[in-house]
Amino acid sequence: MAISQTTEVVRIRSQVLEEITKMAYENRLEKDIVNVRDIIVSEEGPRYRCCIHKEKAVLRQRINLTLSQSLKLSQEEAAAAAMAGKVEDMPLITVMPEACDQCPIDKYLVTDACRNCLAHNCIHSCPKAAIMVVQNRAYIDKSRCVECGLCKKSCQYGAIIEISRPCERVCAVKAIVAGGDRKAVIDQKKCVECGSCREACPFGAIGDSSAVVQVIQHILNGKQVYAMLAPAFAGHFGPKTKPGQIVEAIKQLGFYAVQEVAYGADIVTLNEAKEFLATVPEQRPFMTSSCCPAFVTMIEKHFSDIKDRISSTVSPMLATARLIKANNPAAVTVFIGPCIAKKAEARKHAGLVDYALTFEELTAMFTGKGIELDLVPDKGFESAASGTGNGFACAGGLVKAVQSAVAGLDPAAVVKPLNAEGIENCAEAVQQLQAGKVEANFLEGMSCYGGCIGGPGGLANVRVAKKLVDNFTQKSAAATALDNESAAIDNEKIGHWHCR
Template sequence: MQISESVKLHRKVLTEVARQTVNGTLDTDVESILQTVVSEAGPRYRCCIHKERAVLKNRITLAVGRSVEEDIHEATQKALKGEVLKEAAVLTVLPEACDQCPIDKFIVTDACRNCIAHNCINVCPKKAITIHQNRAYIDQEKCVECGACKRACPFGAIIEISRPCERACAVKAISAGSDRRAVIDIEKCVECGACKVACPFGAVADRSFIVPLIQDLKTTKKVFAMVAPAFVGQFGAGISPKKIFQALKQLGFSGVYEVALGADMVTLFEAEEFLETVPEQRKYMTTSCCPAFADLIRKHMPNILPHMSSTTSPMVATAEIVKKEYPDSVAVFIGPCAAKKSEARRYPDLIDYVITYEELAAMMVGAGINVTEIVEEDVEFLASRHGAIFGRAGGVLEAVAETIKDLAPEAEVKGIKTDGLANCRTMLLQLNAGKLDANIMEGMSCIGGCVGGPGTIMDARVTSKLVDNFAKTVNYDMASKNEVAKKEVQEVDMHRK
């Protein structure tokens, strides 16, 4: 993720909230965050310090897991009691932060030459273009935003303007409301977080659950971390996975589980599902571990739903192991993904909290833990190379396809993969229309796969390589050779809800 000023502000708020929660002062000192993050001396991003602090109040209420409409003191008190809005939408527009971007879609620029041909006027179906003071002018009341004028102009003098958040949303779930502020349509939204990353004003944010989690870590409860495969390299190339595991224990976690082990289980189950159903029951199968990709199919392409794998995600498979071994424990998924917070809503008995790597970093800083100073302790990694590579684009397909061939060498496997939700939609349409010669497809909503998620810290191009390097060091090369995964897959429910 690019480290913009809005990202820095978001992380600073999370860190201050975490620090005060750890110190037990959040209920009395929460308002001091307004002075800590934005002081009279600056930096200043908006018209005045009052506007800056109004935006910060929105950020704080989301950071403590409540609604932006609430007073920060009331929100904080409820969060400290564990009253967070787990069932509410994950992504929220901060009303004070939204810049109400202009929404005139097509605009004539100074490049207009007032040519004799007037191609723009001739192609406009609504006669919305006229000439004023030697240049074309678009009457926005008449314009239907078809784009014909833009395509017709020989000078490229007509440009198309779109809000960054709208442009980033592949399912058209975000648009301008009556007051020009962005509005998210929850019925369409797949909660991938692309709008959060795209907004240059930081006006879209995801709800955080770090406050009740820190409160649980301070009790005698057994709290277990489930770390997604993309965690490798998130704290820098020099920070080993062993150090991250040790840091989690210093935070107060009772133990750490590799979600890559759950990925091995998913690999085994999906391979079996493929062999049982393709091509006898269906022509092709898609993977289902990415929740935003799964919701793209579920909400927007229901005709493809029968082709989606019925296998649960690695997060849920790992949570099944945790709750089987420790039924009264608190299970916390730590990953790069906003959509995992929405997926967790379907499994309230298995997953208690979902936090991102961003939020984990804030908790570590808030607790005074410096990962670089941690002394490594021996850790036995249980997952195979297959589970470890789930974190980058192409990893799921590689793992499942290789396992299919290992289980049934005679099976015909023709795999395709893509990342980015818009690319996923296009490929699904082509695959379903029979235009692609494939019988299994991997879809990842984030560019680069999970390593490119909205809750990551490091550049996906770097961490993708580090994930592969780490995968070469584990004990097993394939999921089908991992006896732990083979045993667990027989003992837990691997079917998606």
């Protein structure tokens, strides 16, 4: 069960998650929460920070975030709140101030490559007269610099370099900036909650809140907790692990039942195809997918003038949850996948999707409960979803599913697809469609490269995950959503699927 890049940041995050889930399952979280620090912090001396006190402060904030509690609470207060089922009303993606303190803040720097040339193009190009010569080389006065970058562009030696924080660099929507105290600040009005910044921070200073303890409490309290397993699950637990072992292991955690979100993807496919046929091009020139919450949020926040182009069909996660709640109103629904943005979508639809966890958190639950996947019996598993439904996990899979459904419903209709991976590419694709530079009438947008299998909460390399998912889709009994008779029946039984 190898994580794609097992850095020290990932190890620490996993260790904290594993220890907290173990304590929660053994019902000793409130009593022993202070002992978590012994995993990371050594009284013999600091391992990662300047001093032990700093390491303890960082760990306390990491623990509170893992418990979905305010970073200001003590560990004991945070543990008590989590055990009581409370989830703090706070941003999903959070900067831990104690951990964010070692990134440079000067955006442009003059290097030793400066020759103090006679042309002084850098000085002449600066609109604020922020550059001067000091000790035979150019010097940038930070009090005047407005970080326009003209000096860098004008230097013929390339002696001026641009430095950006890793979190800033990966944020395609420019939602992260350096605050006055050198700490990173996330602008929630711009953030699409994709989780890229969390993965980019080399100090692990950005994290996502977790509801793993709250889910465990529901299980221990005897609630009927349903695991809604994302289509990507077949690709993230190693080539030797069978899908049946994963499903059985989830049941051993105490989940009441496991429902494939790929089955919900079949229902979404049927409805999205009908919506496309009914609205494109008569009512709108193109339609976009609605399955990736980060992509949908990007359009809502940064391209609000075309919000009407987003498919009104719910995502596969919401379709699956709606089906479960219709059959069992007492159910507690928990999405499990590689996506962090799904946590935000779950919050928007509280009461329909109660919680969302990542594969990383699921793995921590296995460890906390003492379950070894390799030793779990394979009781056999046959997917209830079609091949195209399971293919939703990979980039281009959604388009393929909708195309096949449209062709089956109306052979004369033509889907001209365009798919984009990564928020930056998604934004560019939207701009091209708006400007009429590409001939397409259906856009599949995925915030992660590779599609859902590339999510920040995943466990495997994207290429490995894709191969495993592709192998799994080929074993599906039904080829497409139109071939899945039970999905068609449930689609008609539940009825209205159009809302977000």
